[in-house]
Amino acid sequence: MTNGELLITPPEVGHCDACEQVLRELPEWFGLEDSLMEYVEAAKSTPTLLAMEGENVLGFLMIKRHFPESAEVACIGLLPSHHRRGIGRLMQGAAEKWLRADGCRYLQVKTLAEAANSESYALTRKFYEAMGFSRLEVHPDLWQKWNPCLVFVKALTPESGARQE
Ligand SMILES: CC(C)(COP(=O)(O)OP(=O)(O)OC[C@H]1O[C@@H](n2cnc3c(N)ncnc32)[C@H](O)[C@@H]1OP(=O)(O)O)[C@@H](O)C(=O)NCCC(=O)NCCS
DSSP, X not given: OEETTEEEOXXXXXXXXXXXXXXXXXXXXXXXXXXXXXXXXXXXXXXXEEEEETTEXXXXXXXXEEETTXXXXXXXXXXXXXXXXXXXXXXXXXXXXXXXXXXXXXXXXXXXXXXXOOHHHHHHHHHHHHTTOEEEEEEEEEXXXXXXXXXXXXXXXXXXXXXOO
């Protein structure tokens, strides 16, 4: 899918370097080295789509398929200089289109819950809400006590597609 100079690539495994490059530019979200490297490692075997401008990787979205009918946005990131230009929406829309075409009906994403009082993750939650996700449950102990996990969920009906323009 193209939008001017911007290309959203189909999801493929093995984009470790691209993911690491973007994650390292997002220390307010991915400041813990171990967890950053877990995402990089996961990219080896997790389908990941990229937002590219020419040769440059601007962002990525990693898709974990749990069951034929359900999937998870395992990680999403975009270089800060490109935030709020609609690229996150484009990546989300492309991921949902791909999943719907493959029969997937439910999508979840895990993020930091309100109780952690993070200004950065408050913006992340606004993004997911704008993408049509609803809050499903908080898991206080899934990660660490100071890192409460909020699960967002979304049904992938034909009408629920994230706008891609
Ligand atoms: C989450 C992220 C990929 C969103 O990408 P983006 O291109 O900036 O988002 P978009 O421009 O497509 O925004 C789509 C909508 O989400 C909402 N939104 C996104 N960023 C927002 C912000 N900073 N404040 C308020 N609303 C926001 C808006 O409703 C926006 O629509 P609008 O611009 O028409 O009002 C990007 O902000 C990012 O990389 N964040 C840091 C990493 C991160 O949070 N990863 C997830 C960890 S769980």
